[in-house]
Each structure stands twice: as structure tokens, then as C-alpha cells.
């Protein structure tokens with residue numbers, strides 16, 4: 001059980017930093033609490049007493065968003081559900097709704113935040129690979145001499161390993177900025193231990209942009225989680241696909257490339273099979289949604305992986 005003496009809901013970034021300074025060494029930041037609460041229970045952390053919880057989910061800057069044709073800016077406390085119910089966001093992040101639909105259930109998605117998913121740094125977090133495929137950067141803020149000081153870094157560098165990020169003491173994750181890719185087809189493949197309410201064992205975000213004929217790959221963006229300590233961007237596979245004709249042989253070769261990257265501590269053989277299958281299915285689905293010429297993909301491939 002999680003016990004706290006004081007639960008603070010600051011209504012501005014300045015108030016949040018003031019509370020963090022006032023309660024230095026005695027507080028924990030929370031947003032939706034969907035990782036923090038299950039962690040503080042028997043069998044995991046057990047009974048946990050945190051004197052002060054600072055809930056950042058009502059700070060206007062952290063729930064604001066801006067979407068245009070080129071870039072997306074998401075406040076860190078954006079609930080995962082917004083990927084499903086905000087059409088302009090779904091258009092800009094084509095794998096987003098497919099990631100969200102397999103993420104927990106409606107109630108958890110309303111609580112669970114994008115920033116919480118990133119800072120929790122689970123090796124199999126779903127939102128993180130989805131945003132890595134969009135070249136996401138994180139914005140971090142701290143209070144310095146009474147002013148808000150900000151820094152940025154790529155999301156790939158921010159997540160350092162299981163439960164580890166580059167977030168420093170006294171810092172908040174304020175926003176995520178990434179490419180808007182409305183012209184891409186998107187796919188999100190995920191497998192876990194059961195059918196619903198499932199934490200991923202492996203997940204893959206795939207984005208594909210094709211030429212006007214739907215026969216050549218203009219660009220591909222791929223990120224995978226669950227095969228090592230942190231989500232990975234699959235840049236080598238992207239380079240291999242960029243500019244190449246969309247054909248079955250090429251996709252099968254691409255699907256083999258990340259198999260060697262599987263470095264998880266458990267179920268390596270299983271994960272290798274999953275990676276191969278997800279790569280094919282993710283690429284086929286993304287290509288179809290990007291307007292692939294039906295003649296470009298063999299019928300067997302479509303039937304097996306669509």
C-alpha cells in the first residue's frame with residue numbers, strides 16, 4: 001500500500017518547483033499513478049511511505065499540445081487515451097492509435113500519461129518506441145535562481161536502461177516534441193502474456209512512406225522494445241529499406257536484420273521468432289496503410305502477416 005502525508009496538485013510549473021524545493025528529499029512526482037500504485041503493493045515494493053506526492057497532471061503546460069503538419073508537441077502529462085480520441089494527433093502519429101488501443105483499458109488510458117510511460121523506463125514500455133520512431137526529443141525543466149531552466153535531448157538517449165533515465169534530481173519532464181508524419185502508414189505490433197490488459201513482452205512501431213505508385217519505400221521508421229534493456233531505433237533496417245522497391249524479398253531480408261539484436265535475459269528464442277514475425281507484419285501493415293500497390297506484396301505474405 002502507498003501511504004503519503006500530503007498530496008499536492010500544483011497548478012503551475014512554478015508551484016511544482018516550489019513544492020519540490022520545499023519538500024526536497026521527501027517527495028515523489030506522480031502523474032497518473034498507474035505505475036506508482038501497482039509498484040507500492042505486496043510482492044513488489046510492499047508498503048511504501050512517501051511523505052509527499054506531487055501530482056503534475058493538472059499543470060496546464062504539461063497537458064497542452066500543439067500539432068501542425070511538421071511537428072507535434074505533447075505536454076508530458078498527456079493521457080495515452082488522447083492518441084485515440086484526438087483526430088489531429090492520430091493523423092500526425094499514425095502508429096499512435098494502434099499503440100493506444102492495445103494499451104491497458106479505457107480507464108487506465110485516461111490516467112496513464114505519456115511522460116509517466118517514458119520516465120518509468122520499462123524495457124517494454126509501449127509509448128516510448130512509438131515516439132522514438134518519430135525522432136522524439138524530451139524537454140526537461142528545473143528551477144534555477146527563481147527561473148525555469150530547460151534542456152532537451154533525444155528520447156533514445158533519455159531512456160538509459162530498465163527504470164533508468166537521464167532525469168536529474170529536481171527536474172521534471174515537461175514535454176515531448178517529435179515529427180508529425182501524416183503521409184506515413186503506421187503499425188504497432190505487440191505481444192504479451194495474455195490477450196487483454198497486457199504489458200508487452202515485445203512491441204514494434206513501424207512507419208512507412210511510399211512513392212506515389214505505392215511501389216518504392218521513400219522512408220521507413222522503426223523502433224522496437226522488449227528485446228533488450230531499452231527500446232531501440234532500428235536505423236540500419238531503415239537505411240536498408242529507404243529507396244528500395246517494396247517487394248517480398250526485401251521485406252523478408254529486413255525482417256531478419258534485428259533478430260540478432262535480441263539481448264533480453266529470458267525467452268531469447270521466442271523473442272527472435274516474434275521479432276521476425278513482427279517485422280514482416282508491421283512492415284506489411286504499415287505499407288498497406290501507406291497505399292501499397294497490391295501487386296507489390298505477395299499473396300502469401302499478406303495472408304500470413306496481415
Ligand SMILES: Cc1cc2nc3c(=O)[nH]c(=O)nc-3n(C[C@H](O)[C@H](O)[C@H](O)COP(=O)(O)OP(=O)(O)OC[C@H]3O[C@@H](n4cnc5c(N)ncnc54)[C@H](O)[C@@H]3O)c2cc1C
Pocket residue numbers: 028029030031032033034035036037038056076077080102103104105108111112113114115116117118119120124125126127167171172173174197198199200
Ligand atoms: C492495468 C495496467 C495496465 C497497463 N498496461 C500498459 C500497457 O499496455 N503498456 C504500457 O506501456 N504500460 C502499461 N501500464 C503501465 C502504466 O500505465 C504506464 O507506464 C503509464 O504510462 C505510466 O504513466 P503514469 O502517469 O500513470 O505514471 P506514474 O505512475 O504517475 O509515474 C511513473 C513514473 O514517472 C515519473 N513521472 C511521471 N510524470 C513525470 C514528469 N512529468 N516528470 C518527471 N517524472 C515523472 C514518476 O515519478 C514515476 O517514477 C499498465 C498499468 C496498469 C496498472
